[in-house]
Amino acid sequence: MKVILIDDNRSFLESAKRFLSLHSDFEVVAAAANASEGIEFARRLRPDVVITDIAMPQMNGLEVASILKRLPEAPAVVILTLYDTPEYRDAASAAGADAFIAKSDLISKLPAVLRSLVSNQLPGQPHSPSEPKEKPMKHILVVDDSKTMRRMVIASLQPLKPAVFHEAGNGLEALEQLALHPIDVMTLDLNMPDMHGMEVLRFVRAHPVFKNLPVVILSTKGDSVSQTEAMEAGASLYLTKPFSPTHLCNRVMEFLQNKQETP
Numbered sequence: 001m002k003v004i005l006i007d008d009n010r011s012f013l014e015s016a017k018r019f020l021s022l023h024s025d026f027e028v029v030a031a032a033a034n035a036s037e038g039i040e041f042a043r044r045l046r047p048d049v050v051i052t053d054i055a056m057p058q059m060n061g062l063e064v065a066s067i068l069k070r071l072p073e074a075p076a077v078v079i080l081t082l083y084d085t086p087e088y089r090d091a092a093s094a095a096g097a098d099a100f101i102a103k104s105d106l107i108s109k110l111p112a113v114l115r116s117l118v119s120n121q122l123p124g125q126p127h128s129p130s131e132p133k134e135k136p137m138k139h140i141l142v143v144d145d146s147k148t149m150r151r152m153v154i155a156s157l158q159p160l161k162p163a164v165f166h167e168a169g170n171g172l173e174a175l176e177q178l179a180l181h182p183i184d185v186m187t188l189d190l191n192m193p194d195m196h197g198m199e200v201l202r203f204v205r206a207h208p209v210f211k212n213l214p215v216v217i218l219s220t221k222g223d224s225v226s227q228t229e230a231m232e233a234g235a236s237l238y239l240t241k242p243f244s245p246t247h248l249c250n251r252v253m254e255f256l257q258n259k260q261e262t263p
Contacts, residue, residue, distance in 0.1 A: 001118055004045065004075075005031040006038030006052040006064060016051070016080075016106070023111055035059035042068055047075050049114055054081040054088060059207070060179050062095040066209050069096035076117040080106065087180060094182040138163040138256055139181050143174040143200065144189040144218070149241070153187050153218065156245035157252060171195025175203065183213060185255050187248075188235075190219040190226070198233060205234035214255035218243060 003026055007013050013031045020026040029045050032038035035056055042050055050068055054061040065077045076098045081088065084102035092100045099113050140163055142153045147169070154165045166181055168174040170192050177183065186204075190197035197217065204210040214236040219226065222240040230238050237251055 001025055002027050002029045002047040004041050004047045004050045008033055008056045035064045039067055042075060046073055048118055049076045051078045051080050054079060054083055062091055062179050063209050065095040065097045091180045138184045141166045141177050141183045141186040143168045145169050145192045156248050159249055160253060171200040174200050185214045185252055187216045187218050201233050
């Protein structure tokens with residue numbers, strides 16, 4: 001069984017390699033210290049399994065899983081992390097991961113999970129590649145540093161239910177929410193602390209995973225320069241505050257319908 005390891009902790013990489021080498025049926029064909037390198041290894045070497053950490057710079061393990069599962073010959077993906085929480089387990093499943101293991105359980109669980117993945121008999125894990133996945137509920141991310149404004153946006157979009165609303169009070173929180181949940185539409189303020197809305201927009205459009213994510217800008221800036229800059233950076237729609245709740249809801253509904261119809 002060909003295995004690729006991805007973890008930004010080089011010491012852990014070496015330890016994991018040594019442990020897997022004790023098992024004759026595992027061959028670690030590559031070990032990558034960052035996500036981009038690991039994805040490139042996977043494209044070239046076509047492993048059976050890729051084991052990846054979650055918390056890594058530039059691109060996290062959930063994004064890695066989503067990209068790997070889109071490859072023509074997609075490997076099984078195992079999330080191996082220190083962050084063993086229900087939220088991260090759900091996020092891993094949504095990203096397409098085949099298994100989720102806490103690093104503390106590496107020795108006791110990893111070998112059996114890897115063998116079960118290859119034989120396609122893995123009970124109790126996020127999902128089996130052979131099982132059809134149910135269509136997920138729509139997830140809407142509302143990003144604004146004003147809690148009052150976030151509540152107004154969510155109230156405006158209530159007719160779209162069933163939907164799950166996620167909130168972020170600044171740009172950094174928005175990126176975290178994007179990593180944790182399968183977001184279908186994002187509303188985005190521009191003037192926020194820590195990270196400007198335009199930085200968030202450019203980050204989103206620079207990542208293949210989010211290239212088709214509808215992004216609705218909601219801003220107090222009504223000048224043509226700001227609107228043009230946002231639309232050229234990849235915004236799907238630009239609305240000024242105060243906005244029409246009905247108009248916002250109708251446009252977001254269009255984005256959701258178009259995304260659903262797109263193969």
